Amino acid sequence: MQILLITIVIFMNHNQYVKCGSVVDLMYNKMSGIKDFFLDTYTAIRTRINTVFHLGTGSHDSTSNNTKKQSVTNIRLSSVLKRSNPLRVHSQPGVQTASPGEDIAHRPAHILTTPQLAATHGRIIETHVTYTLDGYILTLHRLRTNKVFDETDYESKKRIILLHHGLLGSSADWILLGPKKALPYILSDQGHDVWMANARGNYYSRAHIGLNLNSDEYWNFSWQEIGERDLPAILDYIRKTSNSTEPIDYIGHSMGATALLVLLSVEHNYNRYIRIAFLLAPLTFMAHTRGPMEMMAKIEETALIKLLGTREFLPNRRTEVPAKYAELISKLCNDLDIYCRNPLFFLAGSPMQEGTRTVESADQLQEYAPAGGSSKTIIHYLMLIASKKFHHYKRPDWQFKLKYISTPMLILSSNDDLISNATDNQMLYLSILNPLGHIIIKDQNFSHTEFAWGFNADLLIYYKIRDLIELGPDVITIQ
Template identity: 45%
Template sequence: MCPDCRKNTQLRNIRLDHKSKTKTAFSDFVETEAAQEEGESSEYISLRSEPTALMSTTQLATFHGKRIESHVVLTKDGYLLTLHRLRSPFLLEDGNDRIGNFTVLMHHGLLGSSADWILLGPEKSLPYLLSDGGCDVWLANARGNYYSRGHVSKNVDSLDFWNFSFQEIGQYDLPAAVEYIRKVKNNNEQINYIGHSMGSTAFLVMLSLFPDYNKFFRIGILLAPLVYMSNSEGPLKIFTQMAINPPDQLLKLLGAGEFVPNRKIPVWIANKYCKGPELYCLNPLLFLCGVIPNENLWDRSLIARILYHIPAGGSTKTILHFAQIIKSGKFHKFNNEREEYPLSQVTVPIAVISSSDDLFATIPDVLRLYFSIVNPIDNHIIRGKNLSHVDFLWSPNADSLIYKKVIHFLIDGLNTNSSKINEFI
């Protein structure tokens, strides 16, 4: 057998093995942790009766009546990532498409996964709105989450596996996804990018480090981007003074590799820095973002899905990296304030959407980012609608307040006057 043929066969076998493992990784992970951690909380246990709480991305999409595929992508540094692809039910020739035959790559936020985008359900989730409108939608999964826990040589239980921050997600994960999509599509069509939270961070890291990738994108739409964070509020700020040289005690609390691998913030920390029911304060993402769900808006079924899908996994190094940029007020590499990511290299047209009620991606910080962008389209600020950092995904009004604007940017954004600032009041 020729050397290249042997290499391709080995790679195919690795991908098939990873794909078979990810079929059960989500349910096994959640079930195991649920059994270990929830004995004391009858309220938490009762949420498990929600039929969709323990469904994976593919199971949820299938349950919602959508066509979905799983693709395994190999990064240059050996991580095996899962890309989920939603195939549009409409073809251009039948005249039924309403948005356009766009290719859209979407990346989740901090501690999230591809499931985040579809937890809102079949009628309002952004990937479904895009897919039903004719778009070819690809949902990324960052290294370390439920669907991307494979490596060609590193064990997921080793500290070496978790030695990454959002820099590696931008440096390795996103380029691998872009190259894979271009290979599958086998054309020169530009990709439209939508990133929430850390998904925006990784996008700007990629384009600043690899300017040649700018030509592969038609537009970037950043939802609540985490780039400049000097005005961020919430419990993440308590880690800022220890983020560069974290003491062993802190790493013992947070996890030396994976961030809180038991999926729960220690009770004493939650009680000290979070005001609200323990059910929410113990959740790592809601804790860090300072979000207590509005139960008048989030129904119990949605709450169940969120609490059982979030956190989907991430590294402590990622959390510390964000803490470092909160402290420094700069957008820089891990443990190195002097090496800022050169945003001047990002030439893709960029639209930004933010909220006045987001304590994590604040208006002043997002404005600073917007005015640092070489090719800005619009900065859309939503005021007075109680949209927190996670409500960009899960607000029952997200379709009308946010996604309608996202679709507008996809269709007409490149025709919008540059350096425009709109506000939704």
């Protein structure tokens, strides 16, 4: 109707007499002009969105124009503009958002972002943005590779690999070990196309199209929504951006493994999109979880909510412990004070390997962890401990149907892990349709967090994953 009205106005203001035979030509010319107008308007709006969101942040942005072009956003304009206030990106008051969803107030100013940290390692990471159906804006990081491979040789073609961080983590977790040991670099050096996810609520994915960061509504999610909403958006975006129909290889640590199992059990078609999944210390069945989380699971739900709150789980990393937590911590944590006061290490267990516990390493880990998450995420895990089942939030009778998961999966556990127990993971192994094996790391002082940061993680895990990716699920035989 609008185009018709514009066309009528154009003809009313046209001073020349128009013969019937030339009407079609004139209409064509005018409509071409209208098309150009709308294209120009679209470009202007897109540029405005890029400006508001400050796309392409990170140390690589100043290197070249080509690199800037590779920092891509997947804001689907036609859908976003249908929502109210599409340019409304919430952050802390008075703080400018450096990239979509990145909350500078949450991240200490002296801490490098994932792209900046990669730059110190001599690597370049692109920043990509997508959004979920329920309006959460997510940041993805993609590691560029200079590896040249033979396009005509199928066996040499690179894989698309998605890494998803664990509980209260971020994409930075995967590269903290540095240029020689970090898993993304090991995979990228093989020529693979490596992506790193950031779940809603961490400091790279802290924006929403319509909800305020400081509202209960924003933080009303657990790992269930990360699996049901975040992962489909991420996988769809990667497939579209990579322009590939090849299935993706997935590596999930802790909550990253939980999220994948949720997705594949409720959206069965996504099993076709994953070639192989590596589950590092997955959190599903948690009947044998030990430590603080086991004790907290015995607390009544109302008291838990009063203790943990309804929004972000302990947003400050290196501050004095609130009085309401001090007594609990003193009873449950016998580790070094620097670890007992960190929410992530208090829950999941601190690093145990000698090299990971150096003063320098401890200080770095303290700065990057935790990276943000909801209290509801923690409470949902505590429900699994209490029920001894893998189920929906507050619904122990609604268990996730793992028997529908057909994706080939390899499970990796450690007998030194407090919260992802090898016995529980064997239950997972028996519950999925296509398990490739269950590797248990024994007597290596390898805690839950060290699947991402362990000093010997490259030797114990990462090179195995690299080699198994090259072999493919059809060749892997692990008992």
